[in-house]
Amino acid sequence: MGLELHTVEGTEVSVMRGGSGPPLLFLHGGDAFTEWQPFMAELATRFEVIVPDHPGFGRSETPPWLDSIGDLAHFYRAFIEALALRDVILAGHDLGGWIACELALRDARELRSLVLVDAAGLPLAEDGLDPFMLSPDALLRASYVDVARAPERAGSAKNALMTARVGWQPRFYDPQLAKWLHRLRVPALVVWGAGDRIFPPRQAAAYAAAIPGARTLIVADAGHLPHLEQPVAFAAGVIAFADGVRA
């Protein structure tokens, strides 16, 4: 795994990159990753895995233009262009899944497929926990079925601030998004932790119903972060989906 710095749209972003194969761009949720995770290593056996810290998150710079998920969608169009990525598997968790949808609706030319993991973007069909009202410890416990599986890391005020900036109101959704998801023509996989208490699994059904031909993978014994809690099952599901798309 290599750590790279790229300047796109005037903003220096930190990018973890490893493996070889078709490019898989993974967009993180409310917290940037501080380390190369086991699910990335699993995926890196088949793909070139590219994991940036979003502008304003983690080790990346905070640009003055960043106000919304739409801004990040435009940014990642520029990012794909700047890194000359072709035929991209675009995966996103939580906020990253929302960014991925917004990007795909704007410009899907370089996308091979879409993987949405416990994704934000649609209004909740049933109330989940409000992450902004939970203490950091309570949020950590609420995010996992078994908190012992959580990688050791403290939440960051920088990540929390930017999560609020793009996701506070409406709370983690865009009322316009649901109207246009039916226009997506990219093969899509909707992955959800069966025990997600932040975005309950009914959201998976909402996404699957909205995107034509979308497949669904419910990951057992996992909460809001199935890629961290069940890395092997998660990666196997993504690889099987990618193989199906190629075939």
Added chain:
Amino acid sequence: MKFIAFHLMPYADLDLSYTDKYESAWVTLPNSYYDPVKGHALYNRYLDELEFADRLGFDGLGINEHHQNAYGLMPTPGVIAGALARRTRGKIAVLGRALPLVNNPLVIAEELSLIDNITGGRLIAGFVRGIGAEYHSWNMNPAFSHERFGEAHDLIVRAWTETGPFHWRGKHYDFPYVNTWPRPYQQPHPPIWIPSQGSRETIVWAAAAERKYTYLQTYSPIAAVKKFLDMYRDEAQRAGYTATPEQLGWMAPVFVGETDAAAREQAKPHIEAFANKFLRMTPEMVRPPGYLSLTSAQGVLEAKASQSGGDRTIDDLIAGGQFICGSAATVRDQLAEHERTLGLGHFLALLQFGTLPHAATMESMERFARDVIPPLKHAATHLVRR
């Protein structure tokens, strides 16, 4: 020094055992805890207290805005100011309206201008960002708080000072026909005060040479009050002028009893209810992400450190200088000392707090007006720095 009788209008009948079931008196405490029959009596009691303060010779009356909690029952302070307008003579200080919480700041320009007209220019206009918890209650994005505050302020001041109609085109607000009727009575506009818990951005902004707004440190340990008032003075020097005492104020709860011991005994359950029940909030409510800039967050954390954690006793609060309590002589001497060390021009006395009953509030208020204000009223402020 000038004196304002400040009121929060809490729900003093709150069942204090709510903490057995709920973690805060803000945001999520069910409004079934509010009884409108008791509320009716409380509002009228509180208006009586403020009218009494006006008759006692306070320079002004202070009210403010809070939402969806038991701590302060004035979601629309203009209504309270309107109720006070006709039967009082002193200033009416609305401290303040929470600018970022509204989607149309012109309602605030209109409301304050209306009060200014009815009172013939007795309005002091306070602008605040609102408590962090209110960004949950009104679901306003805290990460845009500073931006919206700045833009709403600019819009309101322009609406007050420029002949309309004009078109306001901003990032957060767009109004093709800004044309505020009534215009403010005071020209060019009512005095603007900025109450704050000590956000550095707010202090730098208020102290700027083009504004020179009166900065008001709200309920805080005395060490924090000193730190933030000094920060204001330093910013003023940096901006090329020397801040006057009239630009600096402080709000604190006060109780004046017959003797020091009697005052402590009388105030104890009520100030402890104020600190431990009415002000009870989780850190997530107090500081939603983005409410403070990353640099400012640390400063306020330090200032408020002694306020969070376990329950606070009256002794803690008096020792920290958050609560001024004692005989009239003790309160007078403490305030005289604070005036010297803080360089204050305005003191806002919170004479009702928590569950403090009406009779005790009135007695304390009367002692304050009779024995504390006169010796301090005309004393020139001589700041002794550090």
